[in-house]
Amino acid sequence: MKKITLPEDYMLVLRLIKRAGQEELGNLAESLAFDRARLMHIIQNLRHKGLILVRKSGYNTSWVRLSSKGWRAIALMPQPRPAP
Numbered sequence: 001m002k003k004i005t006l007p008e009d010y011m012l013v014l015r016l017i018k019r020a021g022q023e024e025l026g027n028l029a030e031s032l033a034f035d036r037a038r039l040m041h042i043i044q045n046l047r048h049k050g051l052i053l054v055r056k057s058g059y060n061t062s063w064v065r066l067s068s069k070g071w072r073a074i075a076l077m078p079q080p081r082p083a084p
Contacts (some may be wrong), residue, residue, distance in 0.1 A: 001053065006077075007067075009032075009034070009038075009042060010042055010045070010046060011077055013028070013032065013033065013039070013042050013046065014046065014051065014066065014070060014073070014074050014077070015074065016026065016028065016031060016032065017064055017065060017066055017070075018066055018071075018074055020065065021063075021065065022063050022065035023063065024062070024063055025040075025062045025063075025064060026045065026061070026062060027035055028037070031045065044062060044074070046070075049069075050067055050069045051066065051067060051069055051070035051073055052064050052065065052066055052067055052068075052070050053065055053066075053067050
């Protein structure tokens, strides 16, 4: 797999999912301070690329986790720069 290039906010979402193992969409939006529409756009694109899996759980709850392709991709991503 070649190095993957994604927008910074997409990589941020993937890193947070990786750290948590899996994450509920509402909690993810709150943790990132993204509005739900923006997060859903990112989630749909990451799902389309095969980097995450989404599982519905109940009426208004969805959980996301990295797919095997997502795990490989995140290992190839450039590491975030430390804050000065």
